[in-house]
Amino acid sequence: MKLKELDIEVEPLAGAMPAFRAATAPAELSEVCGWAHARRARLVALWGSDETRRGAGFALHVALAFPSGLVWLTAPLDRTSPRYPGIADIYPAANRMQRACADLLGIVPEEGADQRKWLRHGAWPEGTFPLRKDFDADARHAQRPDRYPFVPVAGEGVHEIPVGPVHAGTIEPGHFRFSVVGEKILRLEERLGYKHKGIEKLFESMTLEEGARLAGRVSGDSTVAYAWAYAMAVEGATGTEPPRRALGLRGILLELERIANHLGDLGYLGNDVSLPFGFFQFWRLKETLLRLNARLFGHRYLMDLVVPGGVARDVQRAEAEQLLAQLETVRREVAVLQAIYDEHAGAQDRFIMTGQVLPELAERMGLVGFAARASGIARDLRVDYPVPPYQQVDPRLISHTRGDVAARVSLRFEEVFESIRLIQALVEELPPGAVRAPLARPGPRAAGIGWIEGWRGEVLVALETDAGRIHRLHPHDPSWQNWPLLEHAVHGNIVPDFPLINKSFNLSYSGADL
């Protein structure tokens, strides 16, 4: 079949979200992506795979989002010289994904592309590639010196501030290289990959059932989003239909995750502008919710609840009532706190016009998630591709245009209220019945897509199976797209505002380091 937006042959992919697979010759990859870009398709993910044990060479995969759905484009690459034309000139967000692909698989873009390493530091030698099937996952290579060519900034009065990987606060490790004049930031360059712990390689040693637990630990703060995306991919690949009640419960869990993360960050955003009152208030609210999660679902962060085939635990009506009552308290309290934040001159002075990402830049760089919605990009998978359970509850798309810290703060408040409304509606419309279906047996080679609007942005899981096991699985975090925007957001700001700007995005290191 053909999509109305794309002039190549596509195959519909079974699963909950509208998705299609298409093949393209590597030589035509640029052209197809250019064409897609002109039709306002956005880049969701880029990854590679080793197909040598399937009698082929390598493959490059590109996931593009069209209004009709997700197109998973695969370009077969040569076994001895796996090269392809890079697409970072069309989609700037592809830059780091291409470099990760080169580090893990030795699949390289043609000359002209950024050839610097990304995920490889010193843990494995140059010229060996962990995601190749002949690479021994347990091999321990001697640490090598990690020399990374940062872009130097010169000029009178310019100096560098290196920060990390171990940071001053309780956050994940990464390196930030600031070039500053006085207090003003001229340039920020990120170096990530410190948390690379071989997640994709580990998936390839797992069965479809085993992978669920690992998927829930790609980025702990988005465990529901990942577990759901994983389950959706497995269900698509195996042709399993999760019960309607399970979908409703997944929606409730995902919105609870969104609320908890927004509450925590709103607290820290207060803390970062010398309003510790905000921290204590929001973390009090968050803690009450986490405790209720533990009581109702058995886990404070809802880990391992979404499983392939459904959910691991049902909720009784009386328990759901408790949840709604607690959420009503949260809603009332957050409304009070919103008024306090809004009217606090000191806080607003720090929030407004700080760390601004204008809509034009956000669009060009491919910003996703709530940060994109704060920069005028009206996109949300729950709204754009309404499938159950969101279809029945009609989520409201929330967006702002100013793209500064204040917009991201304001958007998080609004999303908390909307998520509470969605949970109320989902509880009201929770269908009766079972919460888990047995997993159907997959064919010898199957593929599936999971695509979920997590609290931070869209989480993609692309899965290919071989004889019931995982052949290749790429979990894609929205942070891949959003990290580069942070480098832009801090331009012209002062160094002390960096923690505030960073927290307003709150990106995942683990999710993108894999």
Place this chain on the structure above:
Amino acid sequence: MYQILKQIARSGIVTEPAPQPDEALRASAQRLGEAILGHFGRALAIRHVDAGSCNGCELEIHAMNSPFTNPEQLGIKFVASPRHADLLLVTGPVSRNMETALRRTWDATPDPKLVVAIGDCGCTGGIFGESYASCGRVSNVIPVDVAVPGCPPTPEAILQGILTALSGKGR
């Protein structure tokens, strides 16, 4: 300002009593003596190091700083530099890419020092285990005094682990 005060008064004090130390958490071979612990006095400065976690344990370390557990009531506070720290709170399986940074952080922490490993991954390597990219448990890289299991461990369990590390014999 009135609204802030009103909200504070309405919220009241939610802080709960601190947990008791748990001897079972102690990594027995690495007890610190009374003499060393004596150096710390009452206050404790903690440096958190994420050595490769999924960030789940970080959520609970943040939650430990919530008003419910409020470690500052016990004189426990988080500091920005290992050079100011008495205790390192380490999460994650140690990724190979963080191995050097963790060693350097440990080296930068003045003696006497304590190390508490947090979470199943910190205790055993967890689901990530040992591989080309992961060194596994924290004690594979630096000496550990107390290891707190859980995925992630609750704020109470983390605080209990810290107090266990502190409560050497004779303290």
